[in-house]
Structures are given as structure tokens and as C-alpha cells.
Amino acid sequence: MPEAVLGLSAFYHDSAAALLVDGRIAAAAHEERFTRKKHDSSFPANAAAYVLEEAGLVPSELTAVAFYDKPYLKFERLLETYHAFAPRGLRSFVSAMPVWIKEKLFMRKMLRDEMAKLGPGKLRFFFPEHHLSHMASAFYPSPFEQAAVLTLDGVGEWATSTIGMGRDKDITLLRQLDFPHSLGLLYSTFTYFCGFRVNSGEYKLMGLAPYGDPESAQTRDWKRLILDELVDLRDDGSLLLNMKHFDFATGLTMCRDKDFEDLFGIKKRLPESEITQPYMNLALAVQQVTEDVVFRMAETAKKLTDCENLVLAGGVALNCVANGKLLRKGLFKDIWIQPAAGDAGGALGAALAVRHIALGRDRVRDSNPDRMQGSYLGPVHGEGYVLRVAREHKAPCRKFDDFDALCRETADRLAEGAAVGWFQGRMEWGPRALGNRSILGDPRDPETQKKLNLKIKYREGFRPFAPSVLAEDADQYFGLKGVPSPYMLLVAPVRKERCKPLPSGYADMEMYERLYHLRSDIPAVTHVDYSARIQTVHKDTNARYHKLISAFKEKTGCSLVVNTSFNVRGEPIVCTPEDAYRCFMRTEMDCLVMGDYFFDKKDQPPWEEQGDWREDYALD
Numbered sequence: 232m233p234e235a236v237l238g239l240s241a242f243y244h245d246s247a248a249a250l251l252v253d254g255r256i257a258a259a260a261h262e263e264r265f266t267r268k269k270h271d272s273s274f275p276a277n278a279a280a281y282v283l284e285e286a287g288l289v290p291s292e293l294t295a296v297a298f299y300d301k302p303y304l305k306f307e308r309l310l311e312t313y314h315a316f317a318p319r320g321l322r323s324f325v326s327a328m329p330v331w332i333k334e335k336l337f338m339r340k341m342l343r344d345e346m347a348k349l350g351p352g353k354l355r356f357f358f359p360e361h362h363l364s365h366m367a368s369a370f371y372p373s374p375f376e377q378a379a380v381l382t383l384d385g386v387g388e389w390a391t392s393t394i395g396m397g398r399d400k401d402i403t404l405l406r407q408l409d410f411p412h413s414l415g416l417l418y419s420t421f422t423y424f425c426g427f428r429v430n431s432g433e434y435k436l437m438g439l440a441p442y443g444d445p446e447s448a449q450t451r452d453w454k455r456l457i458l459d460e461l462v463d464l465r466d467d468g469s470l471l472l473n474m475k476h477f478d479f480a481t482g483l484t485m486c487r488d489k490d491f492e493d494l495f496g497i498k499k500r501l502p503e504s505e506i507t508q509p510y511m512n513l514a515l516a517v518q519q520v521t522e523d524v525v526f527r528m529a530e531t532a533k534k535l536t537d538c539e540n541l542v543l544a545g546g547v548a549l550n551c552v553a554n555g556k557l558l559r560k561g562l563f564k565d566i567w568i569q570p571a572a573g574d575a576g577g578a579l580g581a582a583l584a585v586r587h588i589a590l591g592r593d594r595v596r597d598s599n600p601d602r603m604q605g606s607y608l609g610p611v612h613g614e615g616y617v618l619r620v621a622r623e624h625k626a627p628c629r630k631f632d633d634f635d636a637l638c639r640e641t642a643d644r645l646a647e648g649a650a651v652g653w654f655q656g657r658m659e660w661g662p663r664a665l666g667n668r669s670i671l672g673d674p675r676d677p678e679t680q681k682k683l684n685l686k687i688k689y690r691e692g693f694r695p696f697a698p699s700v701l702a703e704d705a706d707q708y709f710g711l712k713g714v715p716s717p718y719m720l721l722v723a724p725v726r727k728e729r730c731k732p733l734p735s736g737y738a739d740m741e742m743y744e745r746l747y748h749l750r751s752d753i754p755a756v757t758h759v760d761y762s763a764r765i766q767t768v769h770k771d772t773n774a775r776y777h778k779l780i781s782a783f784k785e786k787t788g789c790s791l792v793v794n795t796s797f798n799v800r801g802e803p804i805v806c807t808p809e810d811a812y813r814c815f816m817r818t819e820m821d822c823l824v825m826g827d828y829f830f831d832k833k834d835q836p837p838w839e840e841q842g843d844w845r846e847d848y849a850l851d
């Protein structure tokens with residue numbers, strides 16, 4: 232019988248399941264992809280059922296089940312926090328406690344009951360700590376025998392950040408920063424104040440920062456204000472938040488609006504309202520502070536471990552701007568980041584921690600240097616499923632027996648300006664689409680960005696899209712210095728010779744004028760500060776995607792395509808061919824490629840004839 236460890240994360244946000252079989256990651260998936268509820272936090276029943284099915288196992292065959300945090304410790308943190316801040320937190324205490332007492336304190340029983348629904352079996356449960364789960368998710372799948380481990384997030388039980396040392400199958404904790412002093416919660420507070428959603432809008436705040444003016448007195452003053460008034464940042468990267476200004480420990484929001492409004496002299500931005508320059512400057516100021524903290528913590532990690540490699544996880548590790556700068560600082564020779572760095576990734580980390588630490592097993596050594604398998608760890612749907620969708624929707628499609636010909640056809644359409652849904656193989660693990668559930672476009676075309684934003688994603692996004700570039704050609708376009716970025720977690724500058732100078736009066740232009748200004752020969756993927764969020768595409772982890780981009784290169788001379796996730800606003804990334812076809816029909820996407828099948832929009836039955844599902848699929 233194989234040794235099988237199931238990892239689960241749930242009940243906070245982004246629940247997920249991951250399965251290790253004899254130390255290899257057999258499968259991993261986010262629950263939201265199955266339930267179609269974005270950031271679904273319920274027990275990951277569908278994801279768990281899927282990972283078991285993928286490995287051909289039933290619950291009774293599991294060696295262990297690992298849950299990504301310790302509920303009792305978390306409860307202790309809540310109680311002690313309320314006690315320390317009493318009577319300030321009464322309102323939040325009253326609303327949180329019934330949930331805790333009813334559900335979370337009886338976690339073991341609840342997990343047992345939920346697992347029983349998947350099948351009978353006497354299960355052994357483990358509860359590794361939240362940050363140990365993050366550390367394990369960063370270190371064990373990395374290519375390193377030894378590495379400094381840095382985790383940064385909002386909060387788990389007590390820890391908000393840890394520094395450790397990974398060596399072979401052991402992880403040693405060297406430093407820990409505790410709640411309420413948290414870089415993640417500081418960043419989330421500004422996410423909230425700038426009018427974005429906490430736990431998902433942090434990406435937007437990061438994308439807004441390049442619009443900030445680094446030379447302006449306002450940005451400089453605000454950075455100083457954050458460091459003088461809100462954060463006591465020490466040389467070693469540890470920090471103390473001045474809790475007088477924050478509400479997250481005891482309240483129901485991140486900060487008191489009035490207090491922050493007095494401090495910064497601007498109103499809290501209303502969601503969806505216009506974004507003016509002061510919010511861009513504030514986003515930049517807090518991004519700069521975040522980078523300072525990350526750099527100092529990384530320096531401390533270097534000092535404590537003397538390792539040349541660094542691994543990262545925790546929600547703050549999704550800050551690819553900070554990651555890119557950290558890499559270019561050269562403090563570490565190599566950096567590896569868990570693609571599911573947020574709490575969903577805790578499912579994988581928990582399973583890895585149980586296997587290597589609780590069960591004492593060695594790490595698997597095999598010839599594949601990427602233990603994450605390119606992060607293509609989700610469900611695959613065969614030809615039969617695609618054909619059924621085509622039949623049920625009376626959707627004409629063409630089968631290509633020659634995949635090279637399919638790539639040439641797709642590349643031709645991309646070069647003509649088409650938006651192409653590209654659906655292949657196993658679904659991605661982690662928040663990014665990496666070329667198996669992606670919508671693609673031509674990066675050279677100045678119209679691509681507008682088209683994808685308005686006609687397909689139904690949003691006026693202010694962030695450029697990400698490029699998927701052939702790994703071997705990446706250095707011709709970006710300052711990555713040969714470092715792979717397979718999970719789209721590094722931002723690097725577009726090479727100078729590809730950039731165009733800014734026109735006079737640029738600083739006074741409106742946000743979207745600045746965004747749509749032609750600033751390089753790959754405008755759809757170049758941000759206003761001439762940076763790009765890069766995915767390097769490798770032949771050995773995604774041969775089909777690599778082939779498609781190669782065909783595009785052959786046609787156009789350009790080694791990259793625009794890659795945005797296959798979904799519309801407010802919806803999780805598509806999982807099945809059915810999800811993909813619906814998204815294709817509901818948007819102005821021009822073509823859809825699923826496996827070997829090519830669907831052209833102009834051949835499809837009109838929208839009015841698409842049947843009952845249209846109503847359920849109305850956009851928000």
C-alpha cells in the first residue's frame with residue numbers, strides 16, 4: 232500500500248486539498264474551482280474527492296490527514312487578544328465566539344464527519360502549525376537541499392512571520408514574529424483604506440504602486456509617516472505596529488477610517504470610485520515600506536543561516552514586485568517561491584510537514600528538478616468531455632490530428648489580434664493561470680490590453696497583463712538574468728532597448744492615458760514603470776504551451792504571448808470544458824482551443840440559442 236498523506240486547508244479563505252503519494256505530489260486543487268464560488272472557504276469536499284480519485288485511493292487507504300493550522304492555538308490567540316485589548320473588542324468578540332465555539336473548537340470531529348462523507352476509514356489526523364505549513368510548502372518542493380526559509384502573511388495562530396533553516400528533511404525555526412505585529416495585516420490595512428477587498432485586493436494595491444510618483448513630497452512624507460507613526464521597523468526586519476491606529480485585533484475592520492483619514496489627510500477610497508494620484512502615492516509608500524521589511528528580514532535570514540538559497544511562502548510572498556527586487560539585490564544566489572504561497576498552499580505544506588517531520592520520511596530524489604511539476608496538479612479532462620460539451624451546446628469545432636498545425640492556426644489568429652481561450656491538460660495549482668486555463672493575446676498590439684479588459688474580463692483593469700515567454704528567450708526581453716520564473720512570481724524590468732521614452736506632460740496624464748501610452752514594443756505586458764510580471768515557459772513542464780508560443784515566434788518573431796486567467800470578473804478560473812465553453816460564449820473571446828479541438832466564435836450558435844444556462848451565467 233502506498234504511503235498517502237492528504238493535506239487540507241479550510242475555514243478561513245481559499246480552501247484547498249493536496250495529496251502526497253510516496254512523497255510525490257499526486258494532485259492539488261482549490262475548492263473554488265469546483266464550487267464556482269470565488270475564495271470558497273468551506274470544507275474542500277470536492278477538492279479532496281478529486282485528489283483521492285486522481286490517485287485512485289479511498290479515505291481508508293490514507294496514512295494521515297493533515298490540517299494546515301492548530302485550532303486550539305488560534306483560539307488561544309483570539310482569547311488573549313480580546314483580553315489584552317478589553318473592552319475594545321466586545322463587538323467583534325460577540326460575533327466571533329459563537330462560530331468558534333460551535334465549529335472551530337470541534338475541528339477534529341468536524342473534519343472526521345466531513346471525511347466520512349467521502350468514504351469510510353479510520354483516519355489519523357495531524358495539525359501542524361500554520362507557519363510550519365507555509366515553511367514546508369516553501370522548502371520541501373524547492374530544488375534545494377539547504378535553504379533559508381522565510382514566511383510572511385497576515386496571521387495564522389500567533390506567528391505572522393518566521394525565519395527558518397531547511398536542511399534535507401528538517402526545518403528549524405530560528406525567529407518568529409507574533410500577532411498583532413504583521414506585515415501582511417499592515418499591507419491589508421492599506422488595501423482596505425485604498426478601497427480594495429482585503430485578502431484578494433492586495434494584488435491591486437501592488438499593481439497601483441507603479442503609478443505613484445517616487446519623487447513627490449507626498450510619497451516621501453507618507454512613507455516617513457508610516458514608519459514614524461504606524462510601524463516601528465527594526466534593523467533585523469522585525470516590526471511593531473502601533474495598535475492605537477489599527478482595528479483588526481479586536482474590531483471588524485482593518486483600521487478606523489476616521490483615524491487613518493486624519494493621519495493621511497485623505498478620505499478612505501470608496502470601492503469602484505475613481506483612483507486619484509494620492510491613492511497611487513499611498514500605494515507606492517506602503518509598497519516601499521513592505522519592500523524594506525522584506526529586504527531586512529531576508530538579510531537576517533541570510534545572517535542566521537549563511538545559506539545561498541532562499542525559499543518563500545505566505546501571502547506576502549505573492550508580492551512579486553518585492554520578490555523581483557530581492558532577487559536583483561543578489562543577497563541570495565537563488566530564490567524559490569511556492570506558487571500557492573497563500574493559505575491554499577497550506578494544504579500542501581501541511582501534508583509535507585506531516586510526511587517529513589511527523590513521519591520522518593526522507594525527501595524524494597528524482598531526475599525532475601521541478602517537484603511542483605510546473606504547478607499543473609489539478610484535474611485533466613479527456614477528449615470525451617470536450618466532445619460532450621460540443622454536442623450538448625451544438626457547438627461546431629474542428630479536430631486537429633497534428634498538434635503543430637493546431638499551434639500554427641492559433642498563432643495566426645493571435646497575430647491577427649484574436650483573444651484565444653487556451654484550455655489544455657491539468658489545471659493549475661495556485662492563484663495564477665499558467666497556460667493550461669489561460670486567455671491569450673498578442674503582446675505587441677497596443678489594443679490587446681483594452682480588448683481583454685473590456686470585452687473579456689469586463690473590468691477596467693489598471694494593471695497590464697502578464698507575459699508568458701519562452702524560458703530560453705526571456706533575457707532578450709526582461710532583466711531576469713537567467714533566473715526562471717515559471718509561476719509568475721517575479722517582476723522584472725523590460726529591457727531598455729525595447730522601451731520608448733515618455734512624452735512631455737506624462738506625469739499629468741490621467742491613469743488610463745498613462746496605462747495605454749505606448750511605452751515599449753510589447754505594450755500589453757509593460758507596466759507604467761517599465762516592469763513586467765513574468766512567466767517563463769519551459770519545454771519540460773508544459774510542452775504544449777511551449778509549442779504554441781514557439782509557433783507564435785515563428786510567425787511574428789516575438790517569443791511571448793499575453794496570458795490572463797481564463798475567467799471573468801468575480802468568477803474563479805475555469806475548471807472543466809463546460810466552464811470554459813460558457814466563459815467563451817459569454818465574452819467576446821474569438822476562439823477557444825480545448826485539447827486538440829478548435830472552436831471559432833463565428834461558427835457558434837448565436838447567444839440567444841444557447842439555452843437555459845445563459846441566465847445562471849449573467850455577469851455581475
Ligand SMILES: [Fe+2]
Pocket residue numbers: 361365384385386387545546573574
Ligand atoms: Fe497564512
